[in-house]
Amino acid sequence: MFTFGAPEWLWLLIVVAALPLLYWMLRLYAKRKLRKFGNEATLLKLMPNYSSLRGWIKISLLTLALGFLTIALARPQTGSKLRTVESQGREIVLVVDVSNSMLAEDVTPSRMSRTRYAITRLVERMNNDRIGIVAFADEAEVLLPITGDYKMAESVTKRLSPDLIAEQGTNIGKALEVALLSFTRSTQHTKSRVIILITDGEGHDQSTEAAIEQAKAEGVMICAIGIGTPEGTPLKIDGVHLEDEEGKMVVTKLGESLLESITAATGGIYTRSRNDSFGLEEIITRLDEMEATELSTITFEEYDEQYQWFLGVALLLLVVEMLILERRNPLLKGVKIFER
Structure with missing residues (x-):
């Protein structure tokens, strides 16, 4: 021919x-x-x-x-x-907290800005992996179904803000449930699926425990990056300090104990974002240790x-x-x- x-x-x-x-x-x-x-x-x-x-x-x-x-x-x-090429990698769902508390400035320049920057750096270092993005506050929404389109992932990352979710709060359990449903069926019985939870950890209810058990049953590892400081900082929106029902300033703190328990239960790791490091290196090292699975097979004619x-x-x-x-x-x- x-x-x-x-x-x-x-x-x-x-x-x-x-x-x-x-x-x-x-x-x-x-x-x-x-x-x-x-x-x-x-x-x-x-x-x-x-x-x-x-x-x-x-x-x-x-x-x-x-x-x-x-x-x-x-x-x-x-x-x-005919030549067949297999693409192997992992499916990674980023579960990103976009509640108002992510506007806090106890990390420079703010929790939300640091999160967007870190996700962009993470996407730049990906190769064959697929990525999805779930944003959550009191509700959760899939912003990016699992894909290998890194340009689209970077575009979605730029949109991350509290304006995306109308109902405010920090419903981690709901977010994990939505993330677990977003994985593709082709990787259902593999150990190449991971959720990276990026939040200040201010939220815990029974749905969180249920989501952890579901992740364990499905073999999904959850890693977490804590955003903020344990000491906390007064929360400001548009330059105005928020106050509770008693008129006291709302102080938002990093809830590390919850994030540590989630990651420990699923075999993942927890790391805290600091001004000098976002904690990405520890996460990336853990991802590299994970089993890669066949994500796609392409057959084409070679001349x-x-x-x-x-x-x-x-x-x-x-x-x-x-x-x-x-x-x-x-x-x-x-x-x-x-x-x-």
Whole structure:
């Protein structure tokens, strides 16, 4: 079987084929200009080394060389065999807290800004893994179904903010339930699924315990990154301190004990974000230790490239064309090859 890997280049053959016609037109124009100075035959006697045949030989060689070069660019291919490539990796669902408490500034510049930055860095380091994003406050929503489209993941990350979820709160249990449902069926019985929970840990109810048990039953590992400080900070929204029902300032603190218990129960790890480190290295190291599974199989036809032969002929013709002079070489007058 014969085919081309880049057939769009073949259109250049039309331009290449027009070169001899263009050369003929230029020669015709030159002759007309020459006749203005006198009889053509007489003028040619004044140029004994001139050879019109050499000019036609050179343009013919150049046309052939460019033709072969164009065919080489079109990547001629022969043969055909099926090749199967398997893509192995992990399915990772990022569960991101977008409640109002993530606006706190006990980490620089804020918990939410640090989270967006860290997710972007994590996505940049991914290779064959698939990623999904779930945002949550009191409710949870899948912002990005599991995909290998990292550009889309980065785009979704930029949108993360408390404005995404109307009902405020920190319902971690609900978020984990939604994340568990978002995994694809193809990885259902593998150990290559992981949830990365990014939150300040201020939320715990019975649904959290149920989600942990479900994750354990399905073999899903949960890792967590705690955002904030145990000491906490007064919560401000639009520059205004929030107050509780008693008129006291609302202080948001990092709830590490909950996150540690979630990760310990599912074989994951917990790490805390600090101003000098987001805790990504520990998470990435743990991901690298995980079992990778087959995520997709692609079967395609593979051909043998033959462009090198056409390229070689093109280069040879160009060398010959450059060696031939348009005028006769006085040293080779006895050779009648180009005599005309």
